[in-house]
Amino acid sequence: MAKIITLLTDFGLSDGYNGIMKGVIWTIAPDVSIADITHSVSAQNVREGTFMLQKAAPCFPAGTVHVSVVDPGVGTTRRPIAAHLGPYFFVGPDNGLVTALWQWAEDRGYETAFVHLDNTRYWLEKVSNVFHGRDIFAPVAAHLANGVPFASLGSPIHDAVRLSLPQAQRTARGWRGLVNIIDNFGNLSTNLNHTHLKDIKKPRFRIGSHHIDGLVETFGDCKPGEVVAVFGTTDDLMIAVVEGSAKERLQGGGGDGVEVEETL
Amino acid sequence: MAKIITLLTDFGLSDGYNGIMKGVIWTIAPDVSIADITHSVSAQNVREGTFMLQKAAPCFPAGTVHVSVVDPGVGTTRRPIAAHLGPYFFVGPDNGLVTALWQWAEDRGYETAFVHLDNTRYWLEKVSNVFHGRDIFAPVAAHLANGVPFASLGSPIHDAVRLSLPQAQRTARGWRGLVNIIDNFGNLSTNLNHTHLKDIKKPRFRIGSHHIDGLVETFGDCKPGEVVAVFGTTDDLMIAVVEGSAKERLQGGGGDGVEVEETL
Amino acid sequence: MAKIITLLTDFGLSDGYNGIMKGVIWTIAPDVSIADITHSVSAQNVREGTFMLQKAAPCFPAGTVHVSVVDPGVGTTRRPIAAHLGPYFFVGPDNGLVTALWQWAEDRGYETAFVHLDNTRYWLEKVSNVFHGRDIFAPVAAHLANGVPFASLGSPIHDAVRLSLPQAQRTARGWRGLVNIIDNFGNLSTNLNHTHLKDIKKPRFRIGSHHIDGLVETFGDCKPGEVVAVFGTTDDLMIAVVEGSAKERLQGGGGDGVEVEETL
Numbered sequence: 001m002a003k004i005i006t007l008l009t010d011f012g013l014s015d016g017y018n019g020i021m022k023g024v025i026w027t028i029a030p031d032v033s034i035a036d037i038t039h040s041v042s043a044q045n046v047r048e049g050t051f052m053l054q055k056a057a058p059c060f061p062a063g064t065v066h067v068s069v070v071d072p073g074v075g076t077t078r079r080p081i082a083a084h085l086g087p088y089f090f091v092g093p094d095n096g097l098v099t100a101l102w103q104w105a106e107d108r109g110y111e112t113a114f115v116h117l118d119n120t121r122y123w124l125e126k127v128s129n130v131f132h133g134r135d136i137f138a139p140v141a142a143h144l145a146n147g148v149p150f151a152s153l154g155s156p157i158h159d160a161v162r163l164s165l166p167q168a169q170r171t172a173r174g175w176r177g178l179v180n181i182i183d184n185f186g187n188l189s190t191n192l193n194h195t196h197l198k199d200i201k202k203p204r205f206r207i208g209s210h211h212i213d214g215l216v217e218t219f220g221d222c223k224p225g226e227v228v229a230v231f232g233t234t235d236d237l238m239i240a241v242v243e244g245s246a247k248e249r250l251q252g253g254g255g256d257g258v259e260v261e262e263t264l
Numbered sequence: 265m266a267k268i269i270t271l272l273t274d275f276g277l278s279d280g281y282n283g284i285m286k287g288v289i290w291t292i293a294p295d296v297s298i299a300d301i302t303h304s305v306s307a308q309n310v311r312e313g314t315f316m317l318q319k320a321a322p323c324f325p326a327g328t329v330h331v332s333v334v335d336p337g338v339g340t341t342r343r344p345i346a347a348h349l350g351p352y353f354f355v356g357p358d359n360g361l362v363t364a365l366w367q368w369a370e371d372r373g374y375e376t377a378f379v380h381l382d383n384t385r386y387w388l389e390k391v392s393n394v395f396h397g398r399d400i401f402a403p404v405a406a407h408l409a410n411g412v413p414f415a416s417l418g419s420p421i422h423d424a425v426r427l428s429l430p431q432a433q434r435t436a437r438g439w440r441g442l443v444n445i446i447d448n449f450g451n452l453s454t455n456l457n458h459t460h461l462k463d464i465k466k467p468r469f470r471i472g473s474h475h476i477d478g479l480v481e482t483f484g485d486c487k488p489g490e491v492v493a494v495f496g497t498t499d500d501l502m503i504a505v506v507e508g509s510a511k512e513r514l515q516g517g518g519g520d521g522v523e524v525e526e527t528l
Numbered sequence: 529m530a531k532i533i534t535l536l537t538d539f540g541l542s543d544g545y546n547g548i549m550k551g552v553i554w555t556i557a558p559d560v561s562i563a564d565i566t567h568s569v570s571a572q573n574v575r576e577g578t579f580m581l582q583k584a585a586p587c588f589p590a591g592t593v594h595v596s597v598v599d600p601g602v603g604t605t606r607r608p609i610a611a612h613l614g615p616y617f618f619v620g621p622d623n624g625l626v627t628a629l630w631q632w633a634e635d636r637g638y639e640t641a642f643v644h645l646d647n648t649r650y651w652l653e654k655v656s657n658v659f660h661g662r663d664i665f666a667p668v669a670a671h672l673a674n675g676v677p678f679a680s681l682g683s684p685i686h687d688a689v690r691l692s693l694p695q696a697q698r699t700a701r702g703w704r705g706l707v708n709i710i711d712n713f714g715n716l717s718t719n720l721n722h723t724h725l726k727d728i729k730k731p732r733f734r735i736g737s738h739h740i741d742g743l744v745e746t747f748g749d750c751k752p753g754e755v756v757a758v759f760g761t762t763d764d765l766m767i768a769v770v771e772g773s774a775k776e777r778l779q780g781g782g783g784d785g786v787e788v789e790e791t792l
Contacts, residue, residue, distance in 0.1 A: 004290055006283065012712040013277065013541065016584040017761075019534060019565035023587035026532055026561060030589065033290060034563075035298075037283035043713070044771070056280040059287035059398065061294065075746025129746040131761040134587065184276040185307070218339025218393040233281075233395040243308070268554055270547060277541065297554060299562075301547035320544045323551035323662065325558065448540040449571070482603025482657040497545075497659040507572070 003032045003145045004060060008053050009069040009133060010041040017131070021067070021138040024124065028142035035060075044072040046097050050163060051181045051189075053090075054100035055234055062087035065141045067133070068097050075129030080117040080136045081160055084150050086110025091117075091141045093132070096163035103165065115154040122153055168192050174200055174261035177237070179207075186245025190258045192237040201264040205229045207239055207250055207257070219243075267296045267409045268324060272317050273333040273397060274305040281395070285331070285402040288388065292406035299324075308336040310361050314427060315445045315453075317354075318364035319498055326351035329405045331397070332361050339393030344381040344400045345424055348414050350374025355381075355405045357396070360427035367429065379418040386417055432456050438464055438525035441501070443471075450509025454522045456501040465528040469493045471503055471514055471521070483507075531560045531673045532588060536581050537597040537661060538569040545659070549595070549666040552652065556670035563588075572600040574625050578691060579709045579717075581618075582628035583762055590615035593669045595661070596625050603657030608645040608664045609688055612678050614638025619645075619669045621660070624691035631693065643682040650681055696720050702728055702789035705765070707735075714773025718786045720765040729792040733757045735767055735785070738778055747771075 005025055011017040018039050025032055037056045041049040049070035057066050064087075071078075071093040083090040083098050085105035090098045094116075105112050117123075117136060122143045127135040140153055168177040168191050177192035188207070197203060197215070205212040216228045224243040227250070232238035239258065241249045250256075269289055275281040282303050289296055301320045305313040313334035321330050328351075335342075335357040347354040347362050349369035354362045358380075369376050381387075381400060386407045391399040404417055432441040432455055441456035452471070461467060461479070469476040480492045488507040491514070496502035503522065505513045514520075533553055539545040546567050553560055565584045569577040577598035585594050592615075599606075599621040611618040611626050613633035618626045622644075633640050645651075645664060650671045655663040668681055696705040696719055705720035716735070725731060725743070733740040744756045752771040755778070760766035767786065769777045778784075 004294075006287075008280070008283075014566055014568035015711045016536070016566040016580050019536075019563050020584045020587045020761075022563040023534070023584065023589070023592070026563070027587070027589040030532075030561075033294075035283050035286040035290070038278055038280040040278035052280050056284045056287065059284045059291070061287070061291040064287070073748050076748030078748075128759065128761060128763075130758065130766075134761065183279045220337050220340030220342075230394065231392065233284075233392060233398065235392075238394075268558075270551070272544070272547075297558075299547050299550040299554070302542055302544040304542035316544050320548045320551065323548045323555070325551070325555040328551070447543045484601050484604030484606075494658065495656065497548075497656060497662065499656075502658075 003029065004035065004064045005032050005141050005145055006035045006037050006057070006060060006064060006066045007039070008037040008041065008049065008056070008066065009039045010043050010045065010049065011039050011069070011133070013039050017133065020134050024134055024138040025142040028139055029146045032142065032145050041070050044070060046070050046072070046095050047163060048181055049097050050100040053097065054104050057088055057101050058104065060088070065089040065091060065144050066101070067137050067141045068092040069133040069137055070097055071095065071132065074132050080132060081157065082115050082117055082140060082144070082150065082153050083160065084113045086112070089144055089150065091137050091144065094161050096161045098160065099163040099165060102162065113150065114157045114160045115150065116157045118154040119152060122148065166191065168196055171259065171261065174203070174259065177258045179256045179258060182247050186241065186247035187232070188239040188246050188250070188256070189232050190237045190239065192258060192260060194231060194235040197237065197260065200260060200262045202262060203260050204263045205239070206259045210250055212239070213263070267293065268299065268328040269296050269405050269409055270299045270301050270320070270324060270328060270330045271303070272301040272305065272313065272320070272330065273303045274307050274309065274313065275303050275333070275397070277303050281397065284398050288398055288402040289406040292403055293410045296406065296409050305334050308334060310334050310336070310359050311427060312445055313361050314364040317361065318368050321352055321365050322368065324352070329353040329355060329408050330365070331401050331405045332356040333397040333401055334361055335359065335396065338396050344396060345421070346379050346381055346404060346408070346414065346417050347424065348377045350376070353408055353414065355401045355408065358425050360425045362424065363427040363429060366426065377414065378421045378424045379414065380421045382418040383416060386412065430455065432460055435523065435525065438467070438523065440521060440523045443520045443522060444500070446511050450505070450511035451496070452503040452510050452514070452520070453496050454501045454503065456522060456524060458495060458499040461501065461524065464524060464526045466526060467524050468527045469503070470523045474514055476503070477527070531557065532563065532592045533560050533669050533673055534563045534565050534585070534588060534592060534594045535567070536565040536569065536577065536584070536594065537567045538571050538573065538577065539567050539597070539661070541567050545661065548662050552662055552666040553670040556667055557674045560670065560673050569598050572598060574598050574600070574623050575691060576709055577625050578628040581625065582632050585616055585629050586632065588616070593617040593619060593672050594629070595665050595669045596620040597661040597665055598625055599623065599660065602660050608660060609685065610643050610645055610668060610672070610678065610681050611688065612641045614640070617672055617678065619665045619672065622689050624689045626688065627691040627693060630690065641678065642685045642688045643678065644685045646682040647680060650676065694719065696724055699787065699789065702731070702787065705786045707784045707786060708764070710775050714769065714775035715760070716767040716774045716778070716784070717760050718765045718767065720786060720788060722759060722763040725765065725788065728788060728790045730790060731788050732791045733767070734787045735778055740767070741791070
């Protein structure tokens with residue numbers, strides 16, 4: 001089986017912290033392939049991190065170990081954890097970062113299990129208060145990729161922190177949702193998806209004071225500057241400005257409401 | 265033979281899209297090595313992308329599959345293609361992104377062949393309208409690296425889109441060329457190269473209203489702030505400001521004219 | 529043994545230069561794993577580069593070849609060198625970039641050896657004046673990872689350039705040190721460390737006109753906006769602003785003085 005570890009953090013790319021984690025991983029598991037998902041999660045934004053992880057993780061092969069470190073509580077009493085979520089493993093802080101991937105696994109009927117990483121045998125010998133990515137998460141992930149059983153990593157727990165991620169709400173003629181994440185291009189990705197929209201004829205979308213009639217198939221069909229609704233990379237409803245930024249145009253931000261209703 | 269895939273896109277590094285492509289590739293071809301060339305091509309700038317690909321691709325070993333995605337037409341009728349260009353493969357949109365590498369291969373007398381990627385067997389099962397990098401190009405590249413014959417990927421075509429890349433023009437006493445790309449340091453890389461300059465004695469360069477007398481061997485020989493002409497990383501004539509930015513100083517931009525003439 | 533090469537440069541990520549180095553490496557040594565440490569060293573800042581290399585390099589397995597290119601003198605008479613520093617190899621320009629890792633090796637009693645890379649057999653055939661990372665350092669590192677003996681790479685030298693890195697100075701009641709590097713979050717990492725502080729009871733720190741009483745264990749214990757002293761990722765004394773930037777708040781820069789004294 002392929003041995004793959006992914007890294008998702010808010011460390012940025014300039015200080016070498018992700019390179020350091022690779023060094024630790026390859027010291028323990030020299031034949032692992034490592035993919036950076038992103039190191040540009042907004043600083044300490046666990047909510048953004050959980051959505052980004054959920055978007056990328058399921059594209060990896062079964063057995064992949066996803067190391068995610070957005071960790072405002074590093075060095076405090078927050079627990080280091082690992083999760084077994086169907087085909088994937090998660091290693092990171094117990095602060096809700098795993099939530100969206102956990103939900104994804106449950107939605108597909110996968111079994112899930114969690115451990116508190118309290119078996120120090122799989123940590124580096126010396127553990128700092130500021131960089132558990134290097135000292136705990138990277139080595140644990142490497143041992144896991146090497147075949148160390150999940151259950152050996154620590155004590156089973158059943159109370160891992162789970163963020164409350166708002167679900168779309170039914171309205172009289174449609175659904176009310178929220179912007180979950182905003183990408184690099186300023187596209188607003190919402191918690192509405194294909195499932196919510198499949199029975200709505202002639203949908204009209206409202207975000208702030210802006211209305212959009214109908215869904216487009218692809219940006220290529222539209223005029224530059226047009227505000228459109230389109231399905232995104234994971235069947236999420238996305239509000240976008242063609243060759244522009246919906247974030248700037250609509251002043252959208254995490255948490256902004258988006259409504260859809262049938263106009264037929 | 266080494267199995268190597270490179271990625272060049274305009275996705276940026278913050279949203280995890282390149283990580284997602286790696287997940288797809290490793291699901292199909294777990295033993296492939298993947299190199300990011302860059303994910304910072306200016307948004308939808310196919311012309312810049314083709315130059316950057318051409319600059320990097322020939323440094324890779326024979327058999328490397330270069331996946332390039334600068335794709336304003338994603339989801340429209342623009343075709344997904346693959347090209348066999350001497351020692352390399354290209355996989356990406358049919359929008360001219362392959363042009364400079366194609367030209368490179370022709371200049372060296374390599375055989376070239378193109379297919380329309382219409383064999384859906386090598387795609388992901390579900391294809392979105394917004395992310396062919398994940399759904400078509402990454403899986404096709406992985407299968408190609410796995411040894412799937414090029415000809416199996418789709419129907420042969422002979423009309424792949426080719427950008428018209430301006431060639432340097434002869435003038436009375438020299439050549440007239442153009443700035444092709446501007447790098448991170450503000451250096452202006454032109455379509456003039458060693459071939460154009462080898463017979464010009466005591467060259468004088470003109471860019472906008474600025475004159476430069478002679479070529480320097482290396483930045484190390486010059487004074488900070490000096491505007492110089494120097495051969496770049498691929499024998500391209502480069503206009504640079506020592507420890508500064510020629511882009512800022514000369515207000516250079518893609519398409520700016522550069523002339524060289526003999527002053528002897 | 530694992531074959532690992534790391535890259536640390538000031539090239540940035542947008543121009544594809546680090547991808548090009550990977551292509552060269554994999555052409556010579558197809559089974560090497562390559563980790564980017566960082567490509568965001570401040571342009572031509574050798575001093576910053578040496579600290580960043582020293583911070584990351586020792587996290588890699590024995591035998592790792594560290595290629596580092598911050599190289600204002602490229603194309604001049606500055607020598608290309610390689611160093612054998614205990615468990616690690618360094619390949620790069622002879623401008624002091626190796627200093628902090630060299631010091632690290634000496635502090636641990638490792639043997640050290642240097643060669644001038646004058647055996648052109650391990651270079652690319654054609655060498656430019658502007659990109660020795662591609663033409664000399666990447667191919668030499670690949671051959672080294674392939675098992676070419678260190679001594680074959682060139683002539684032994686005993687006068688490699690060594691930066692004078694200021695050491696902490698004893699004061700009447702403590703130590704006077706300096707800010708070495710500033711990270712992405714604006715944290716100020718100093719040349720004071722655990723060794724200097726272990727015998728100081730109730731330490732008080734001074735940086736510019738700012739005083740800090742005591743060391744904190746972890747950011748999680750502090751109030752947002754608080755200026756704190758804390759041990760960093762390598763036991764370095766770090767001055768930080770909780771959920772903020774010490775760089776902005778204290779106007780700190782490379783070279784700023786930091787003092788600690790006992791207040792008991």
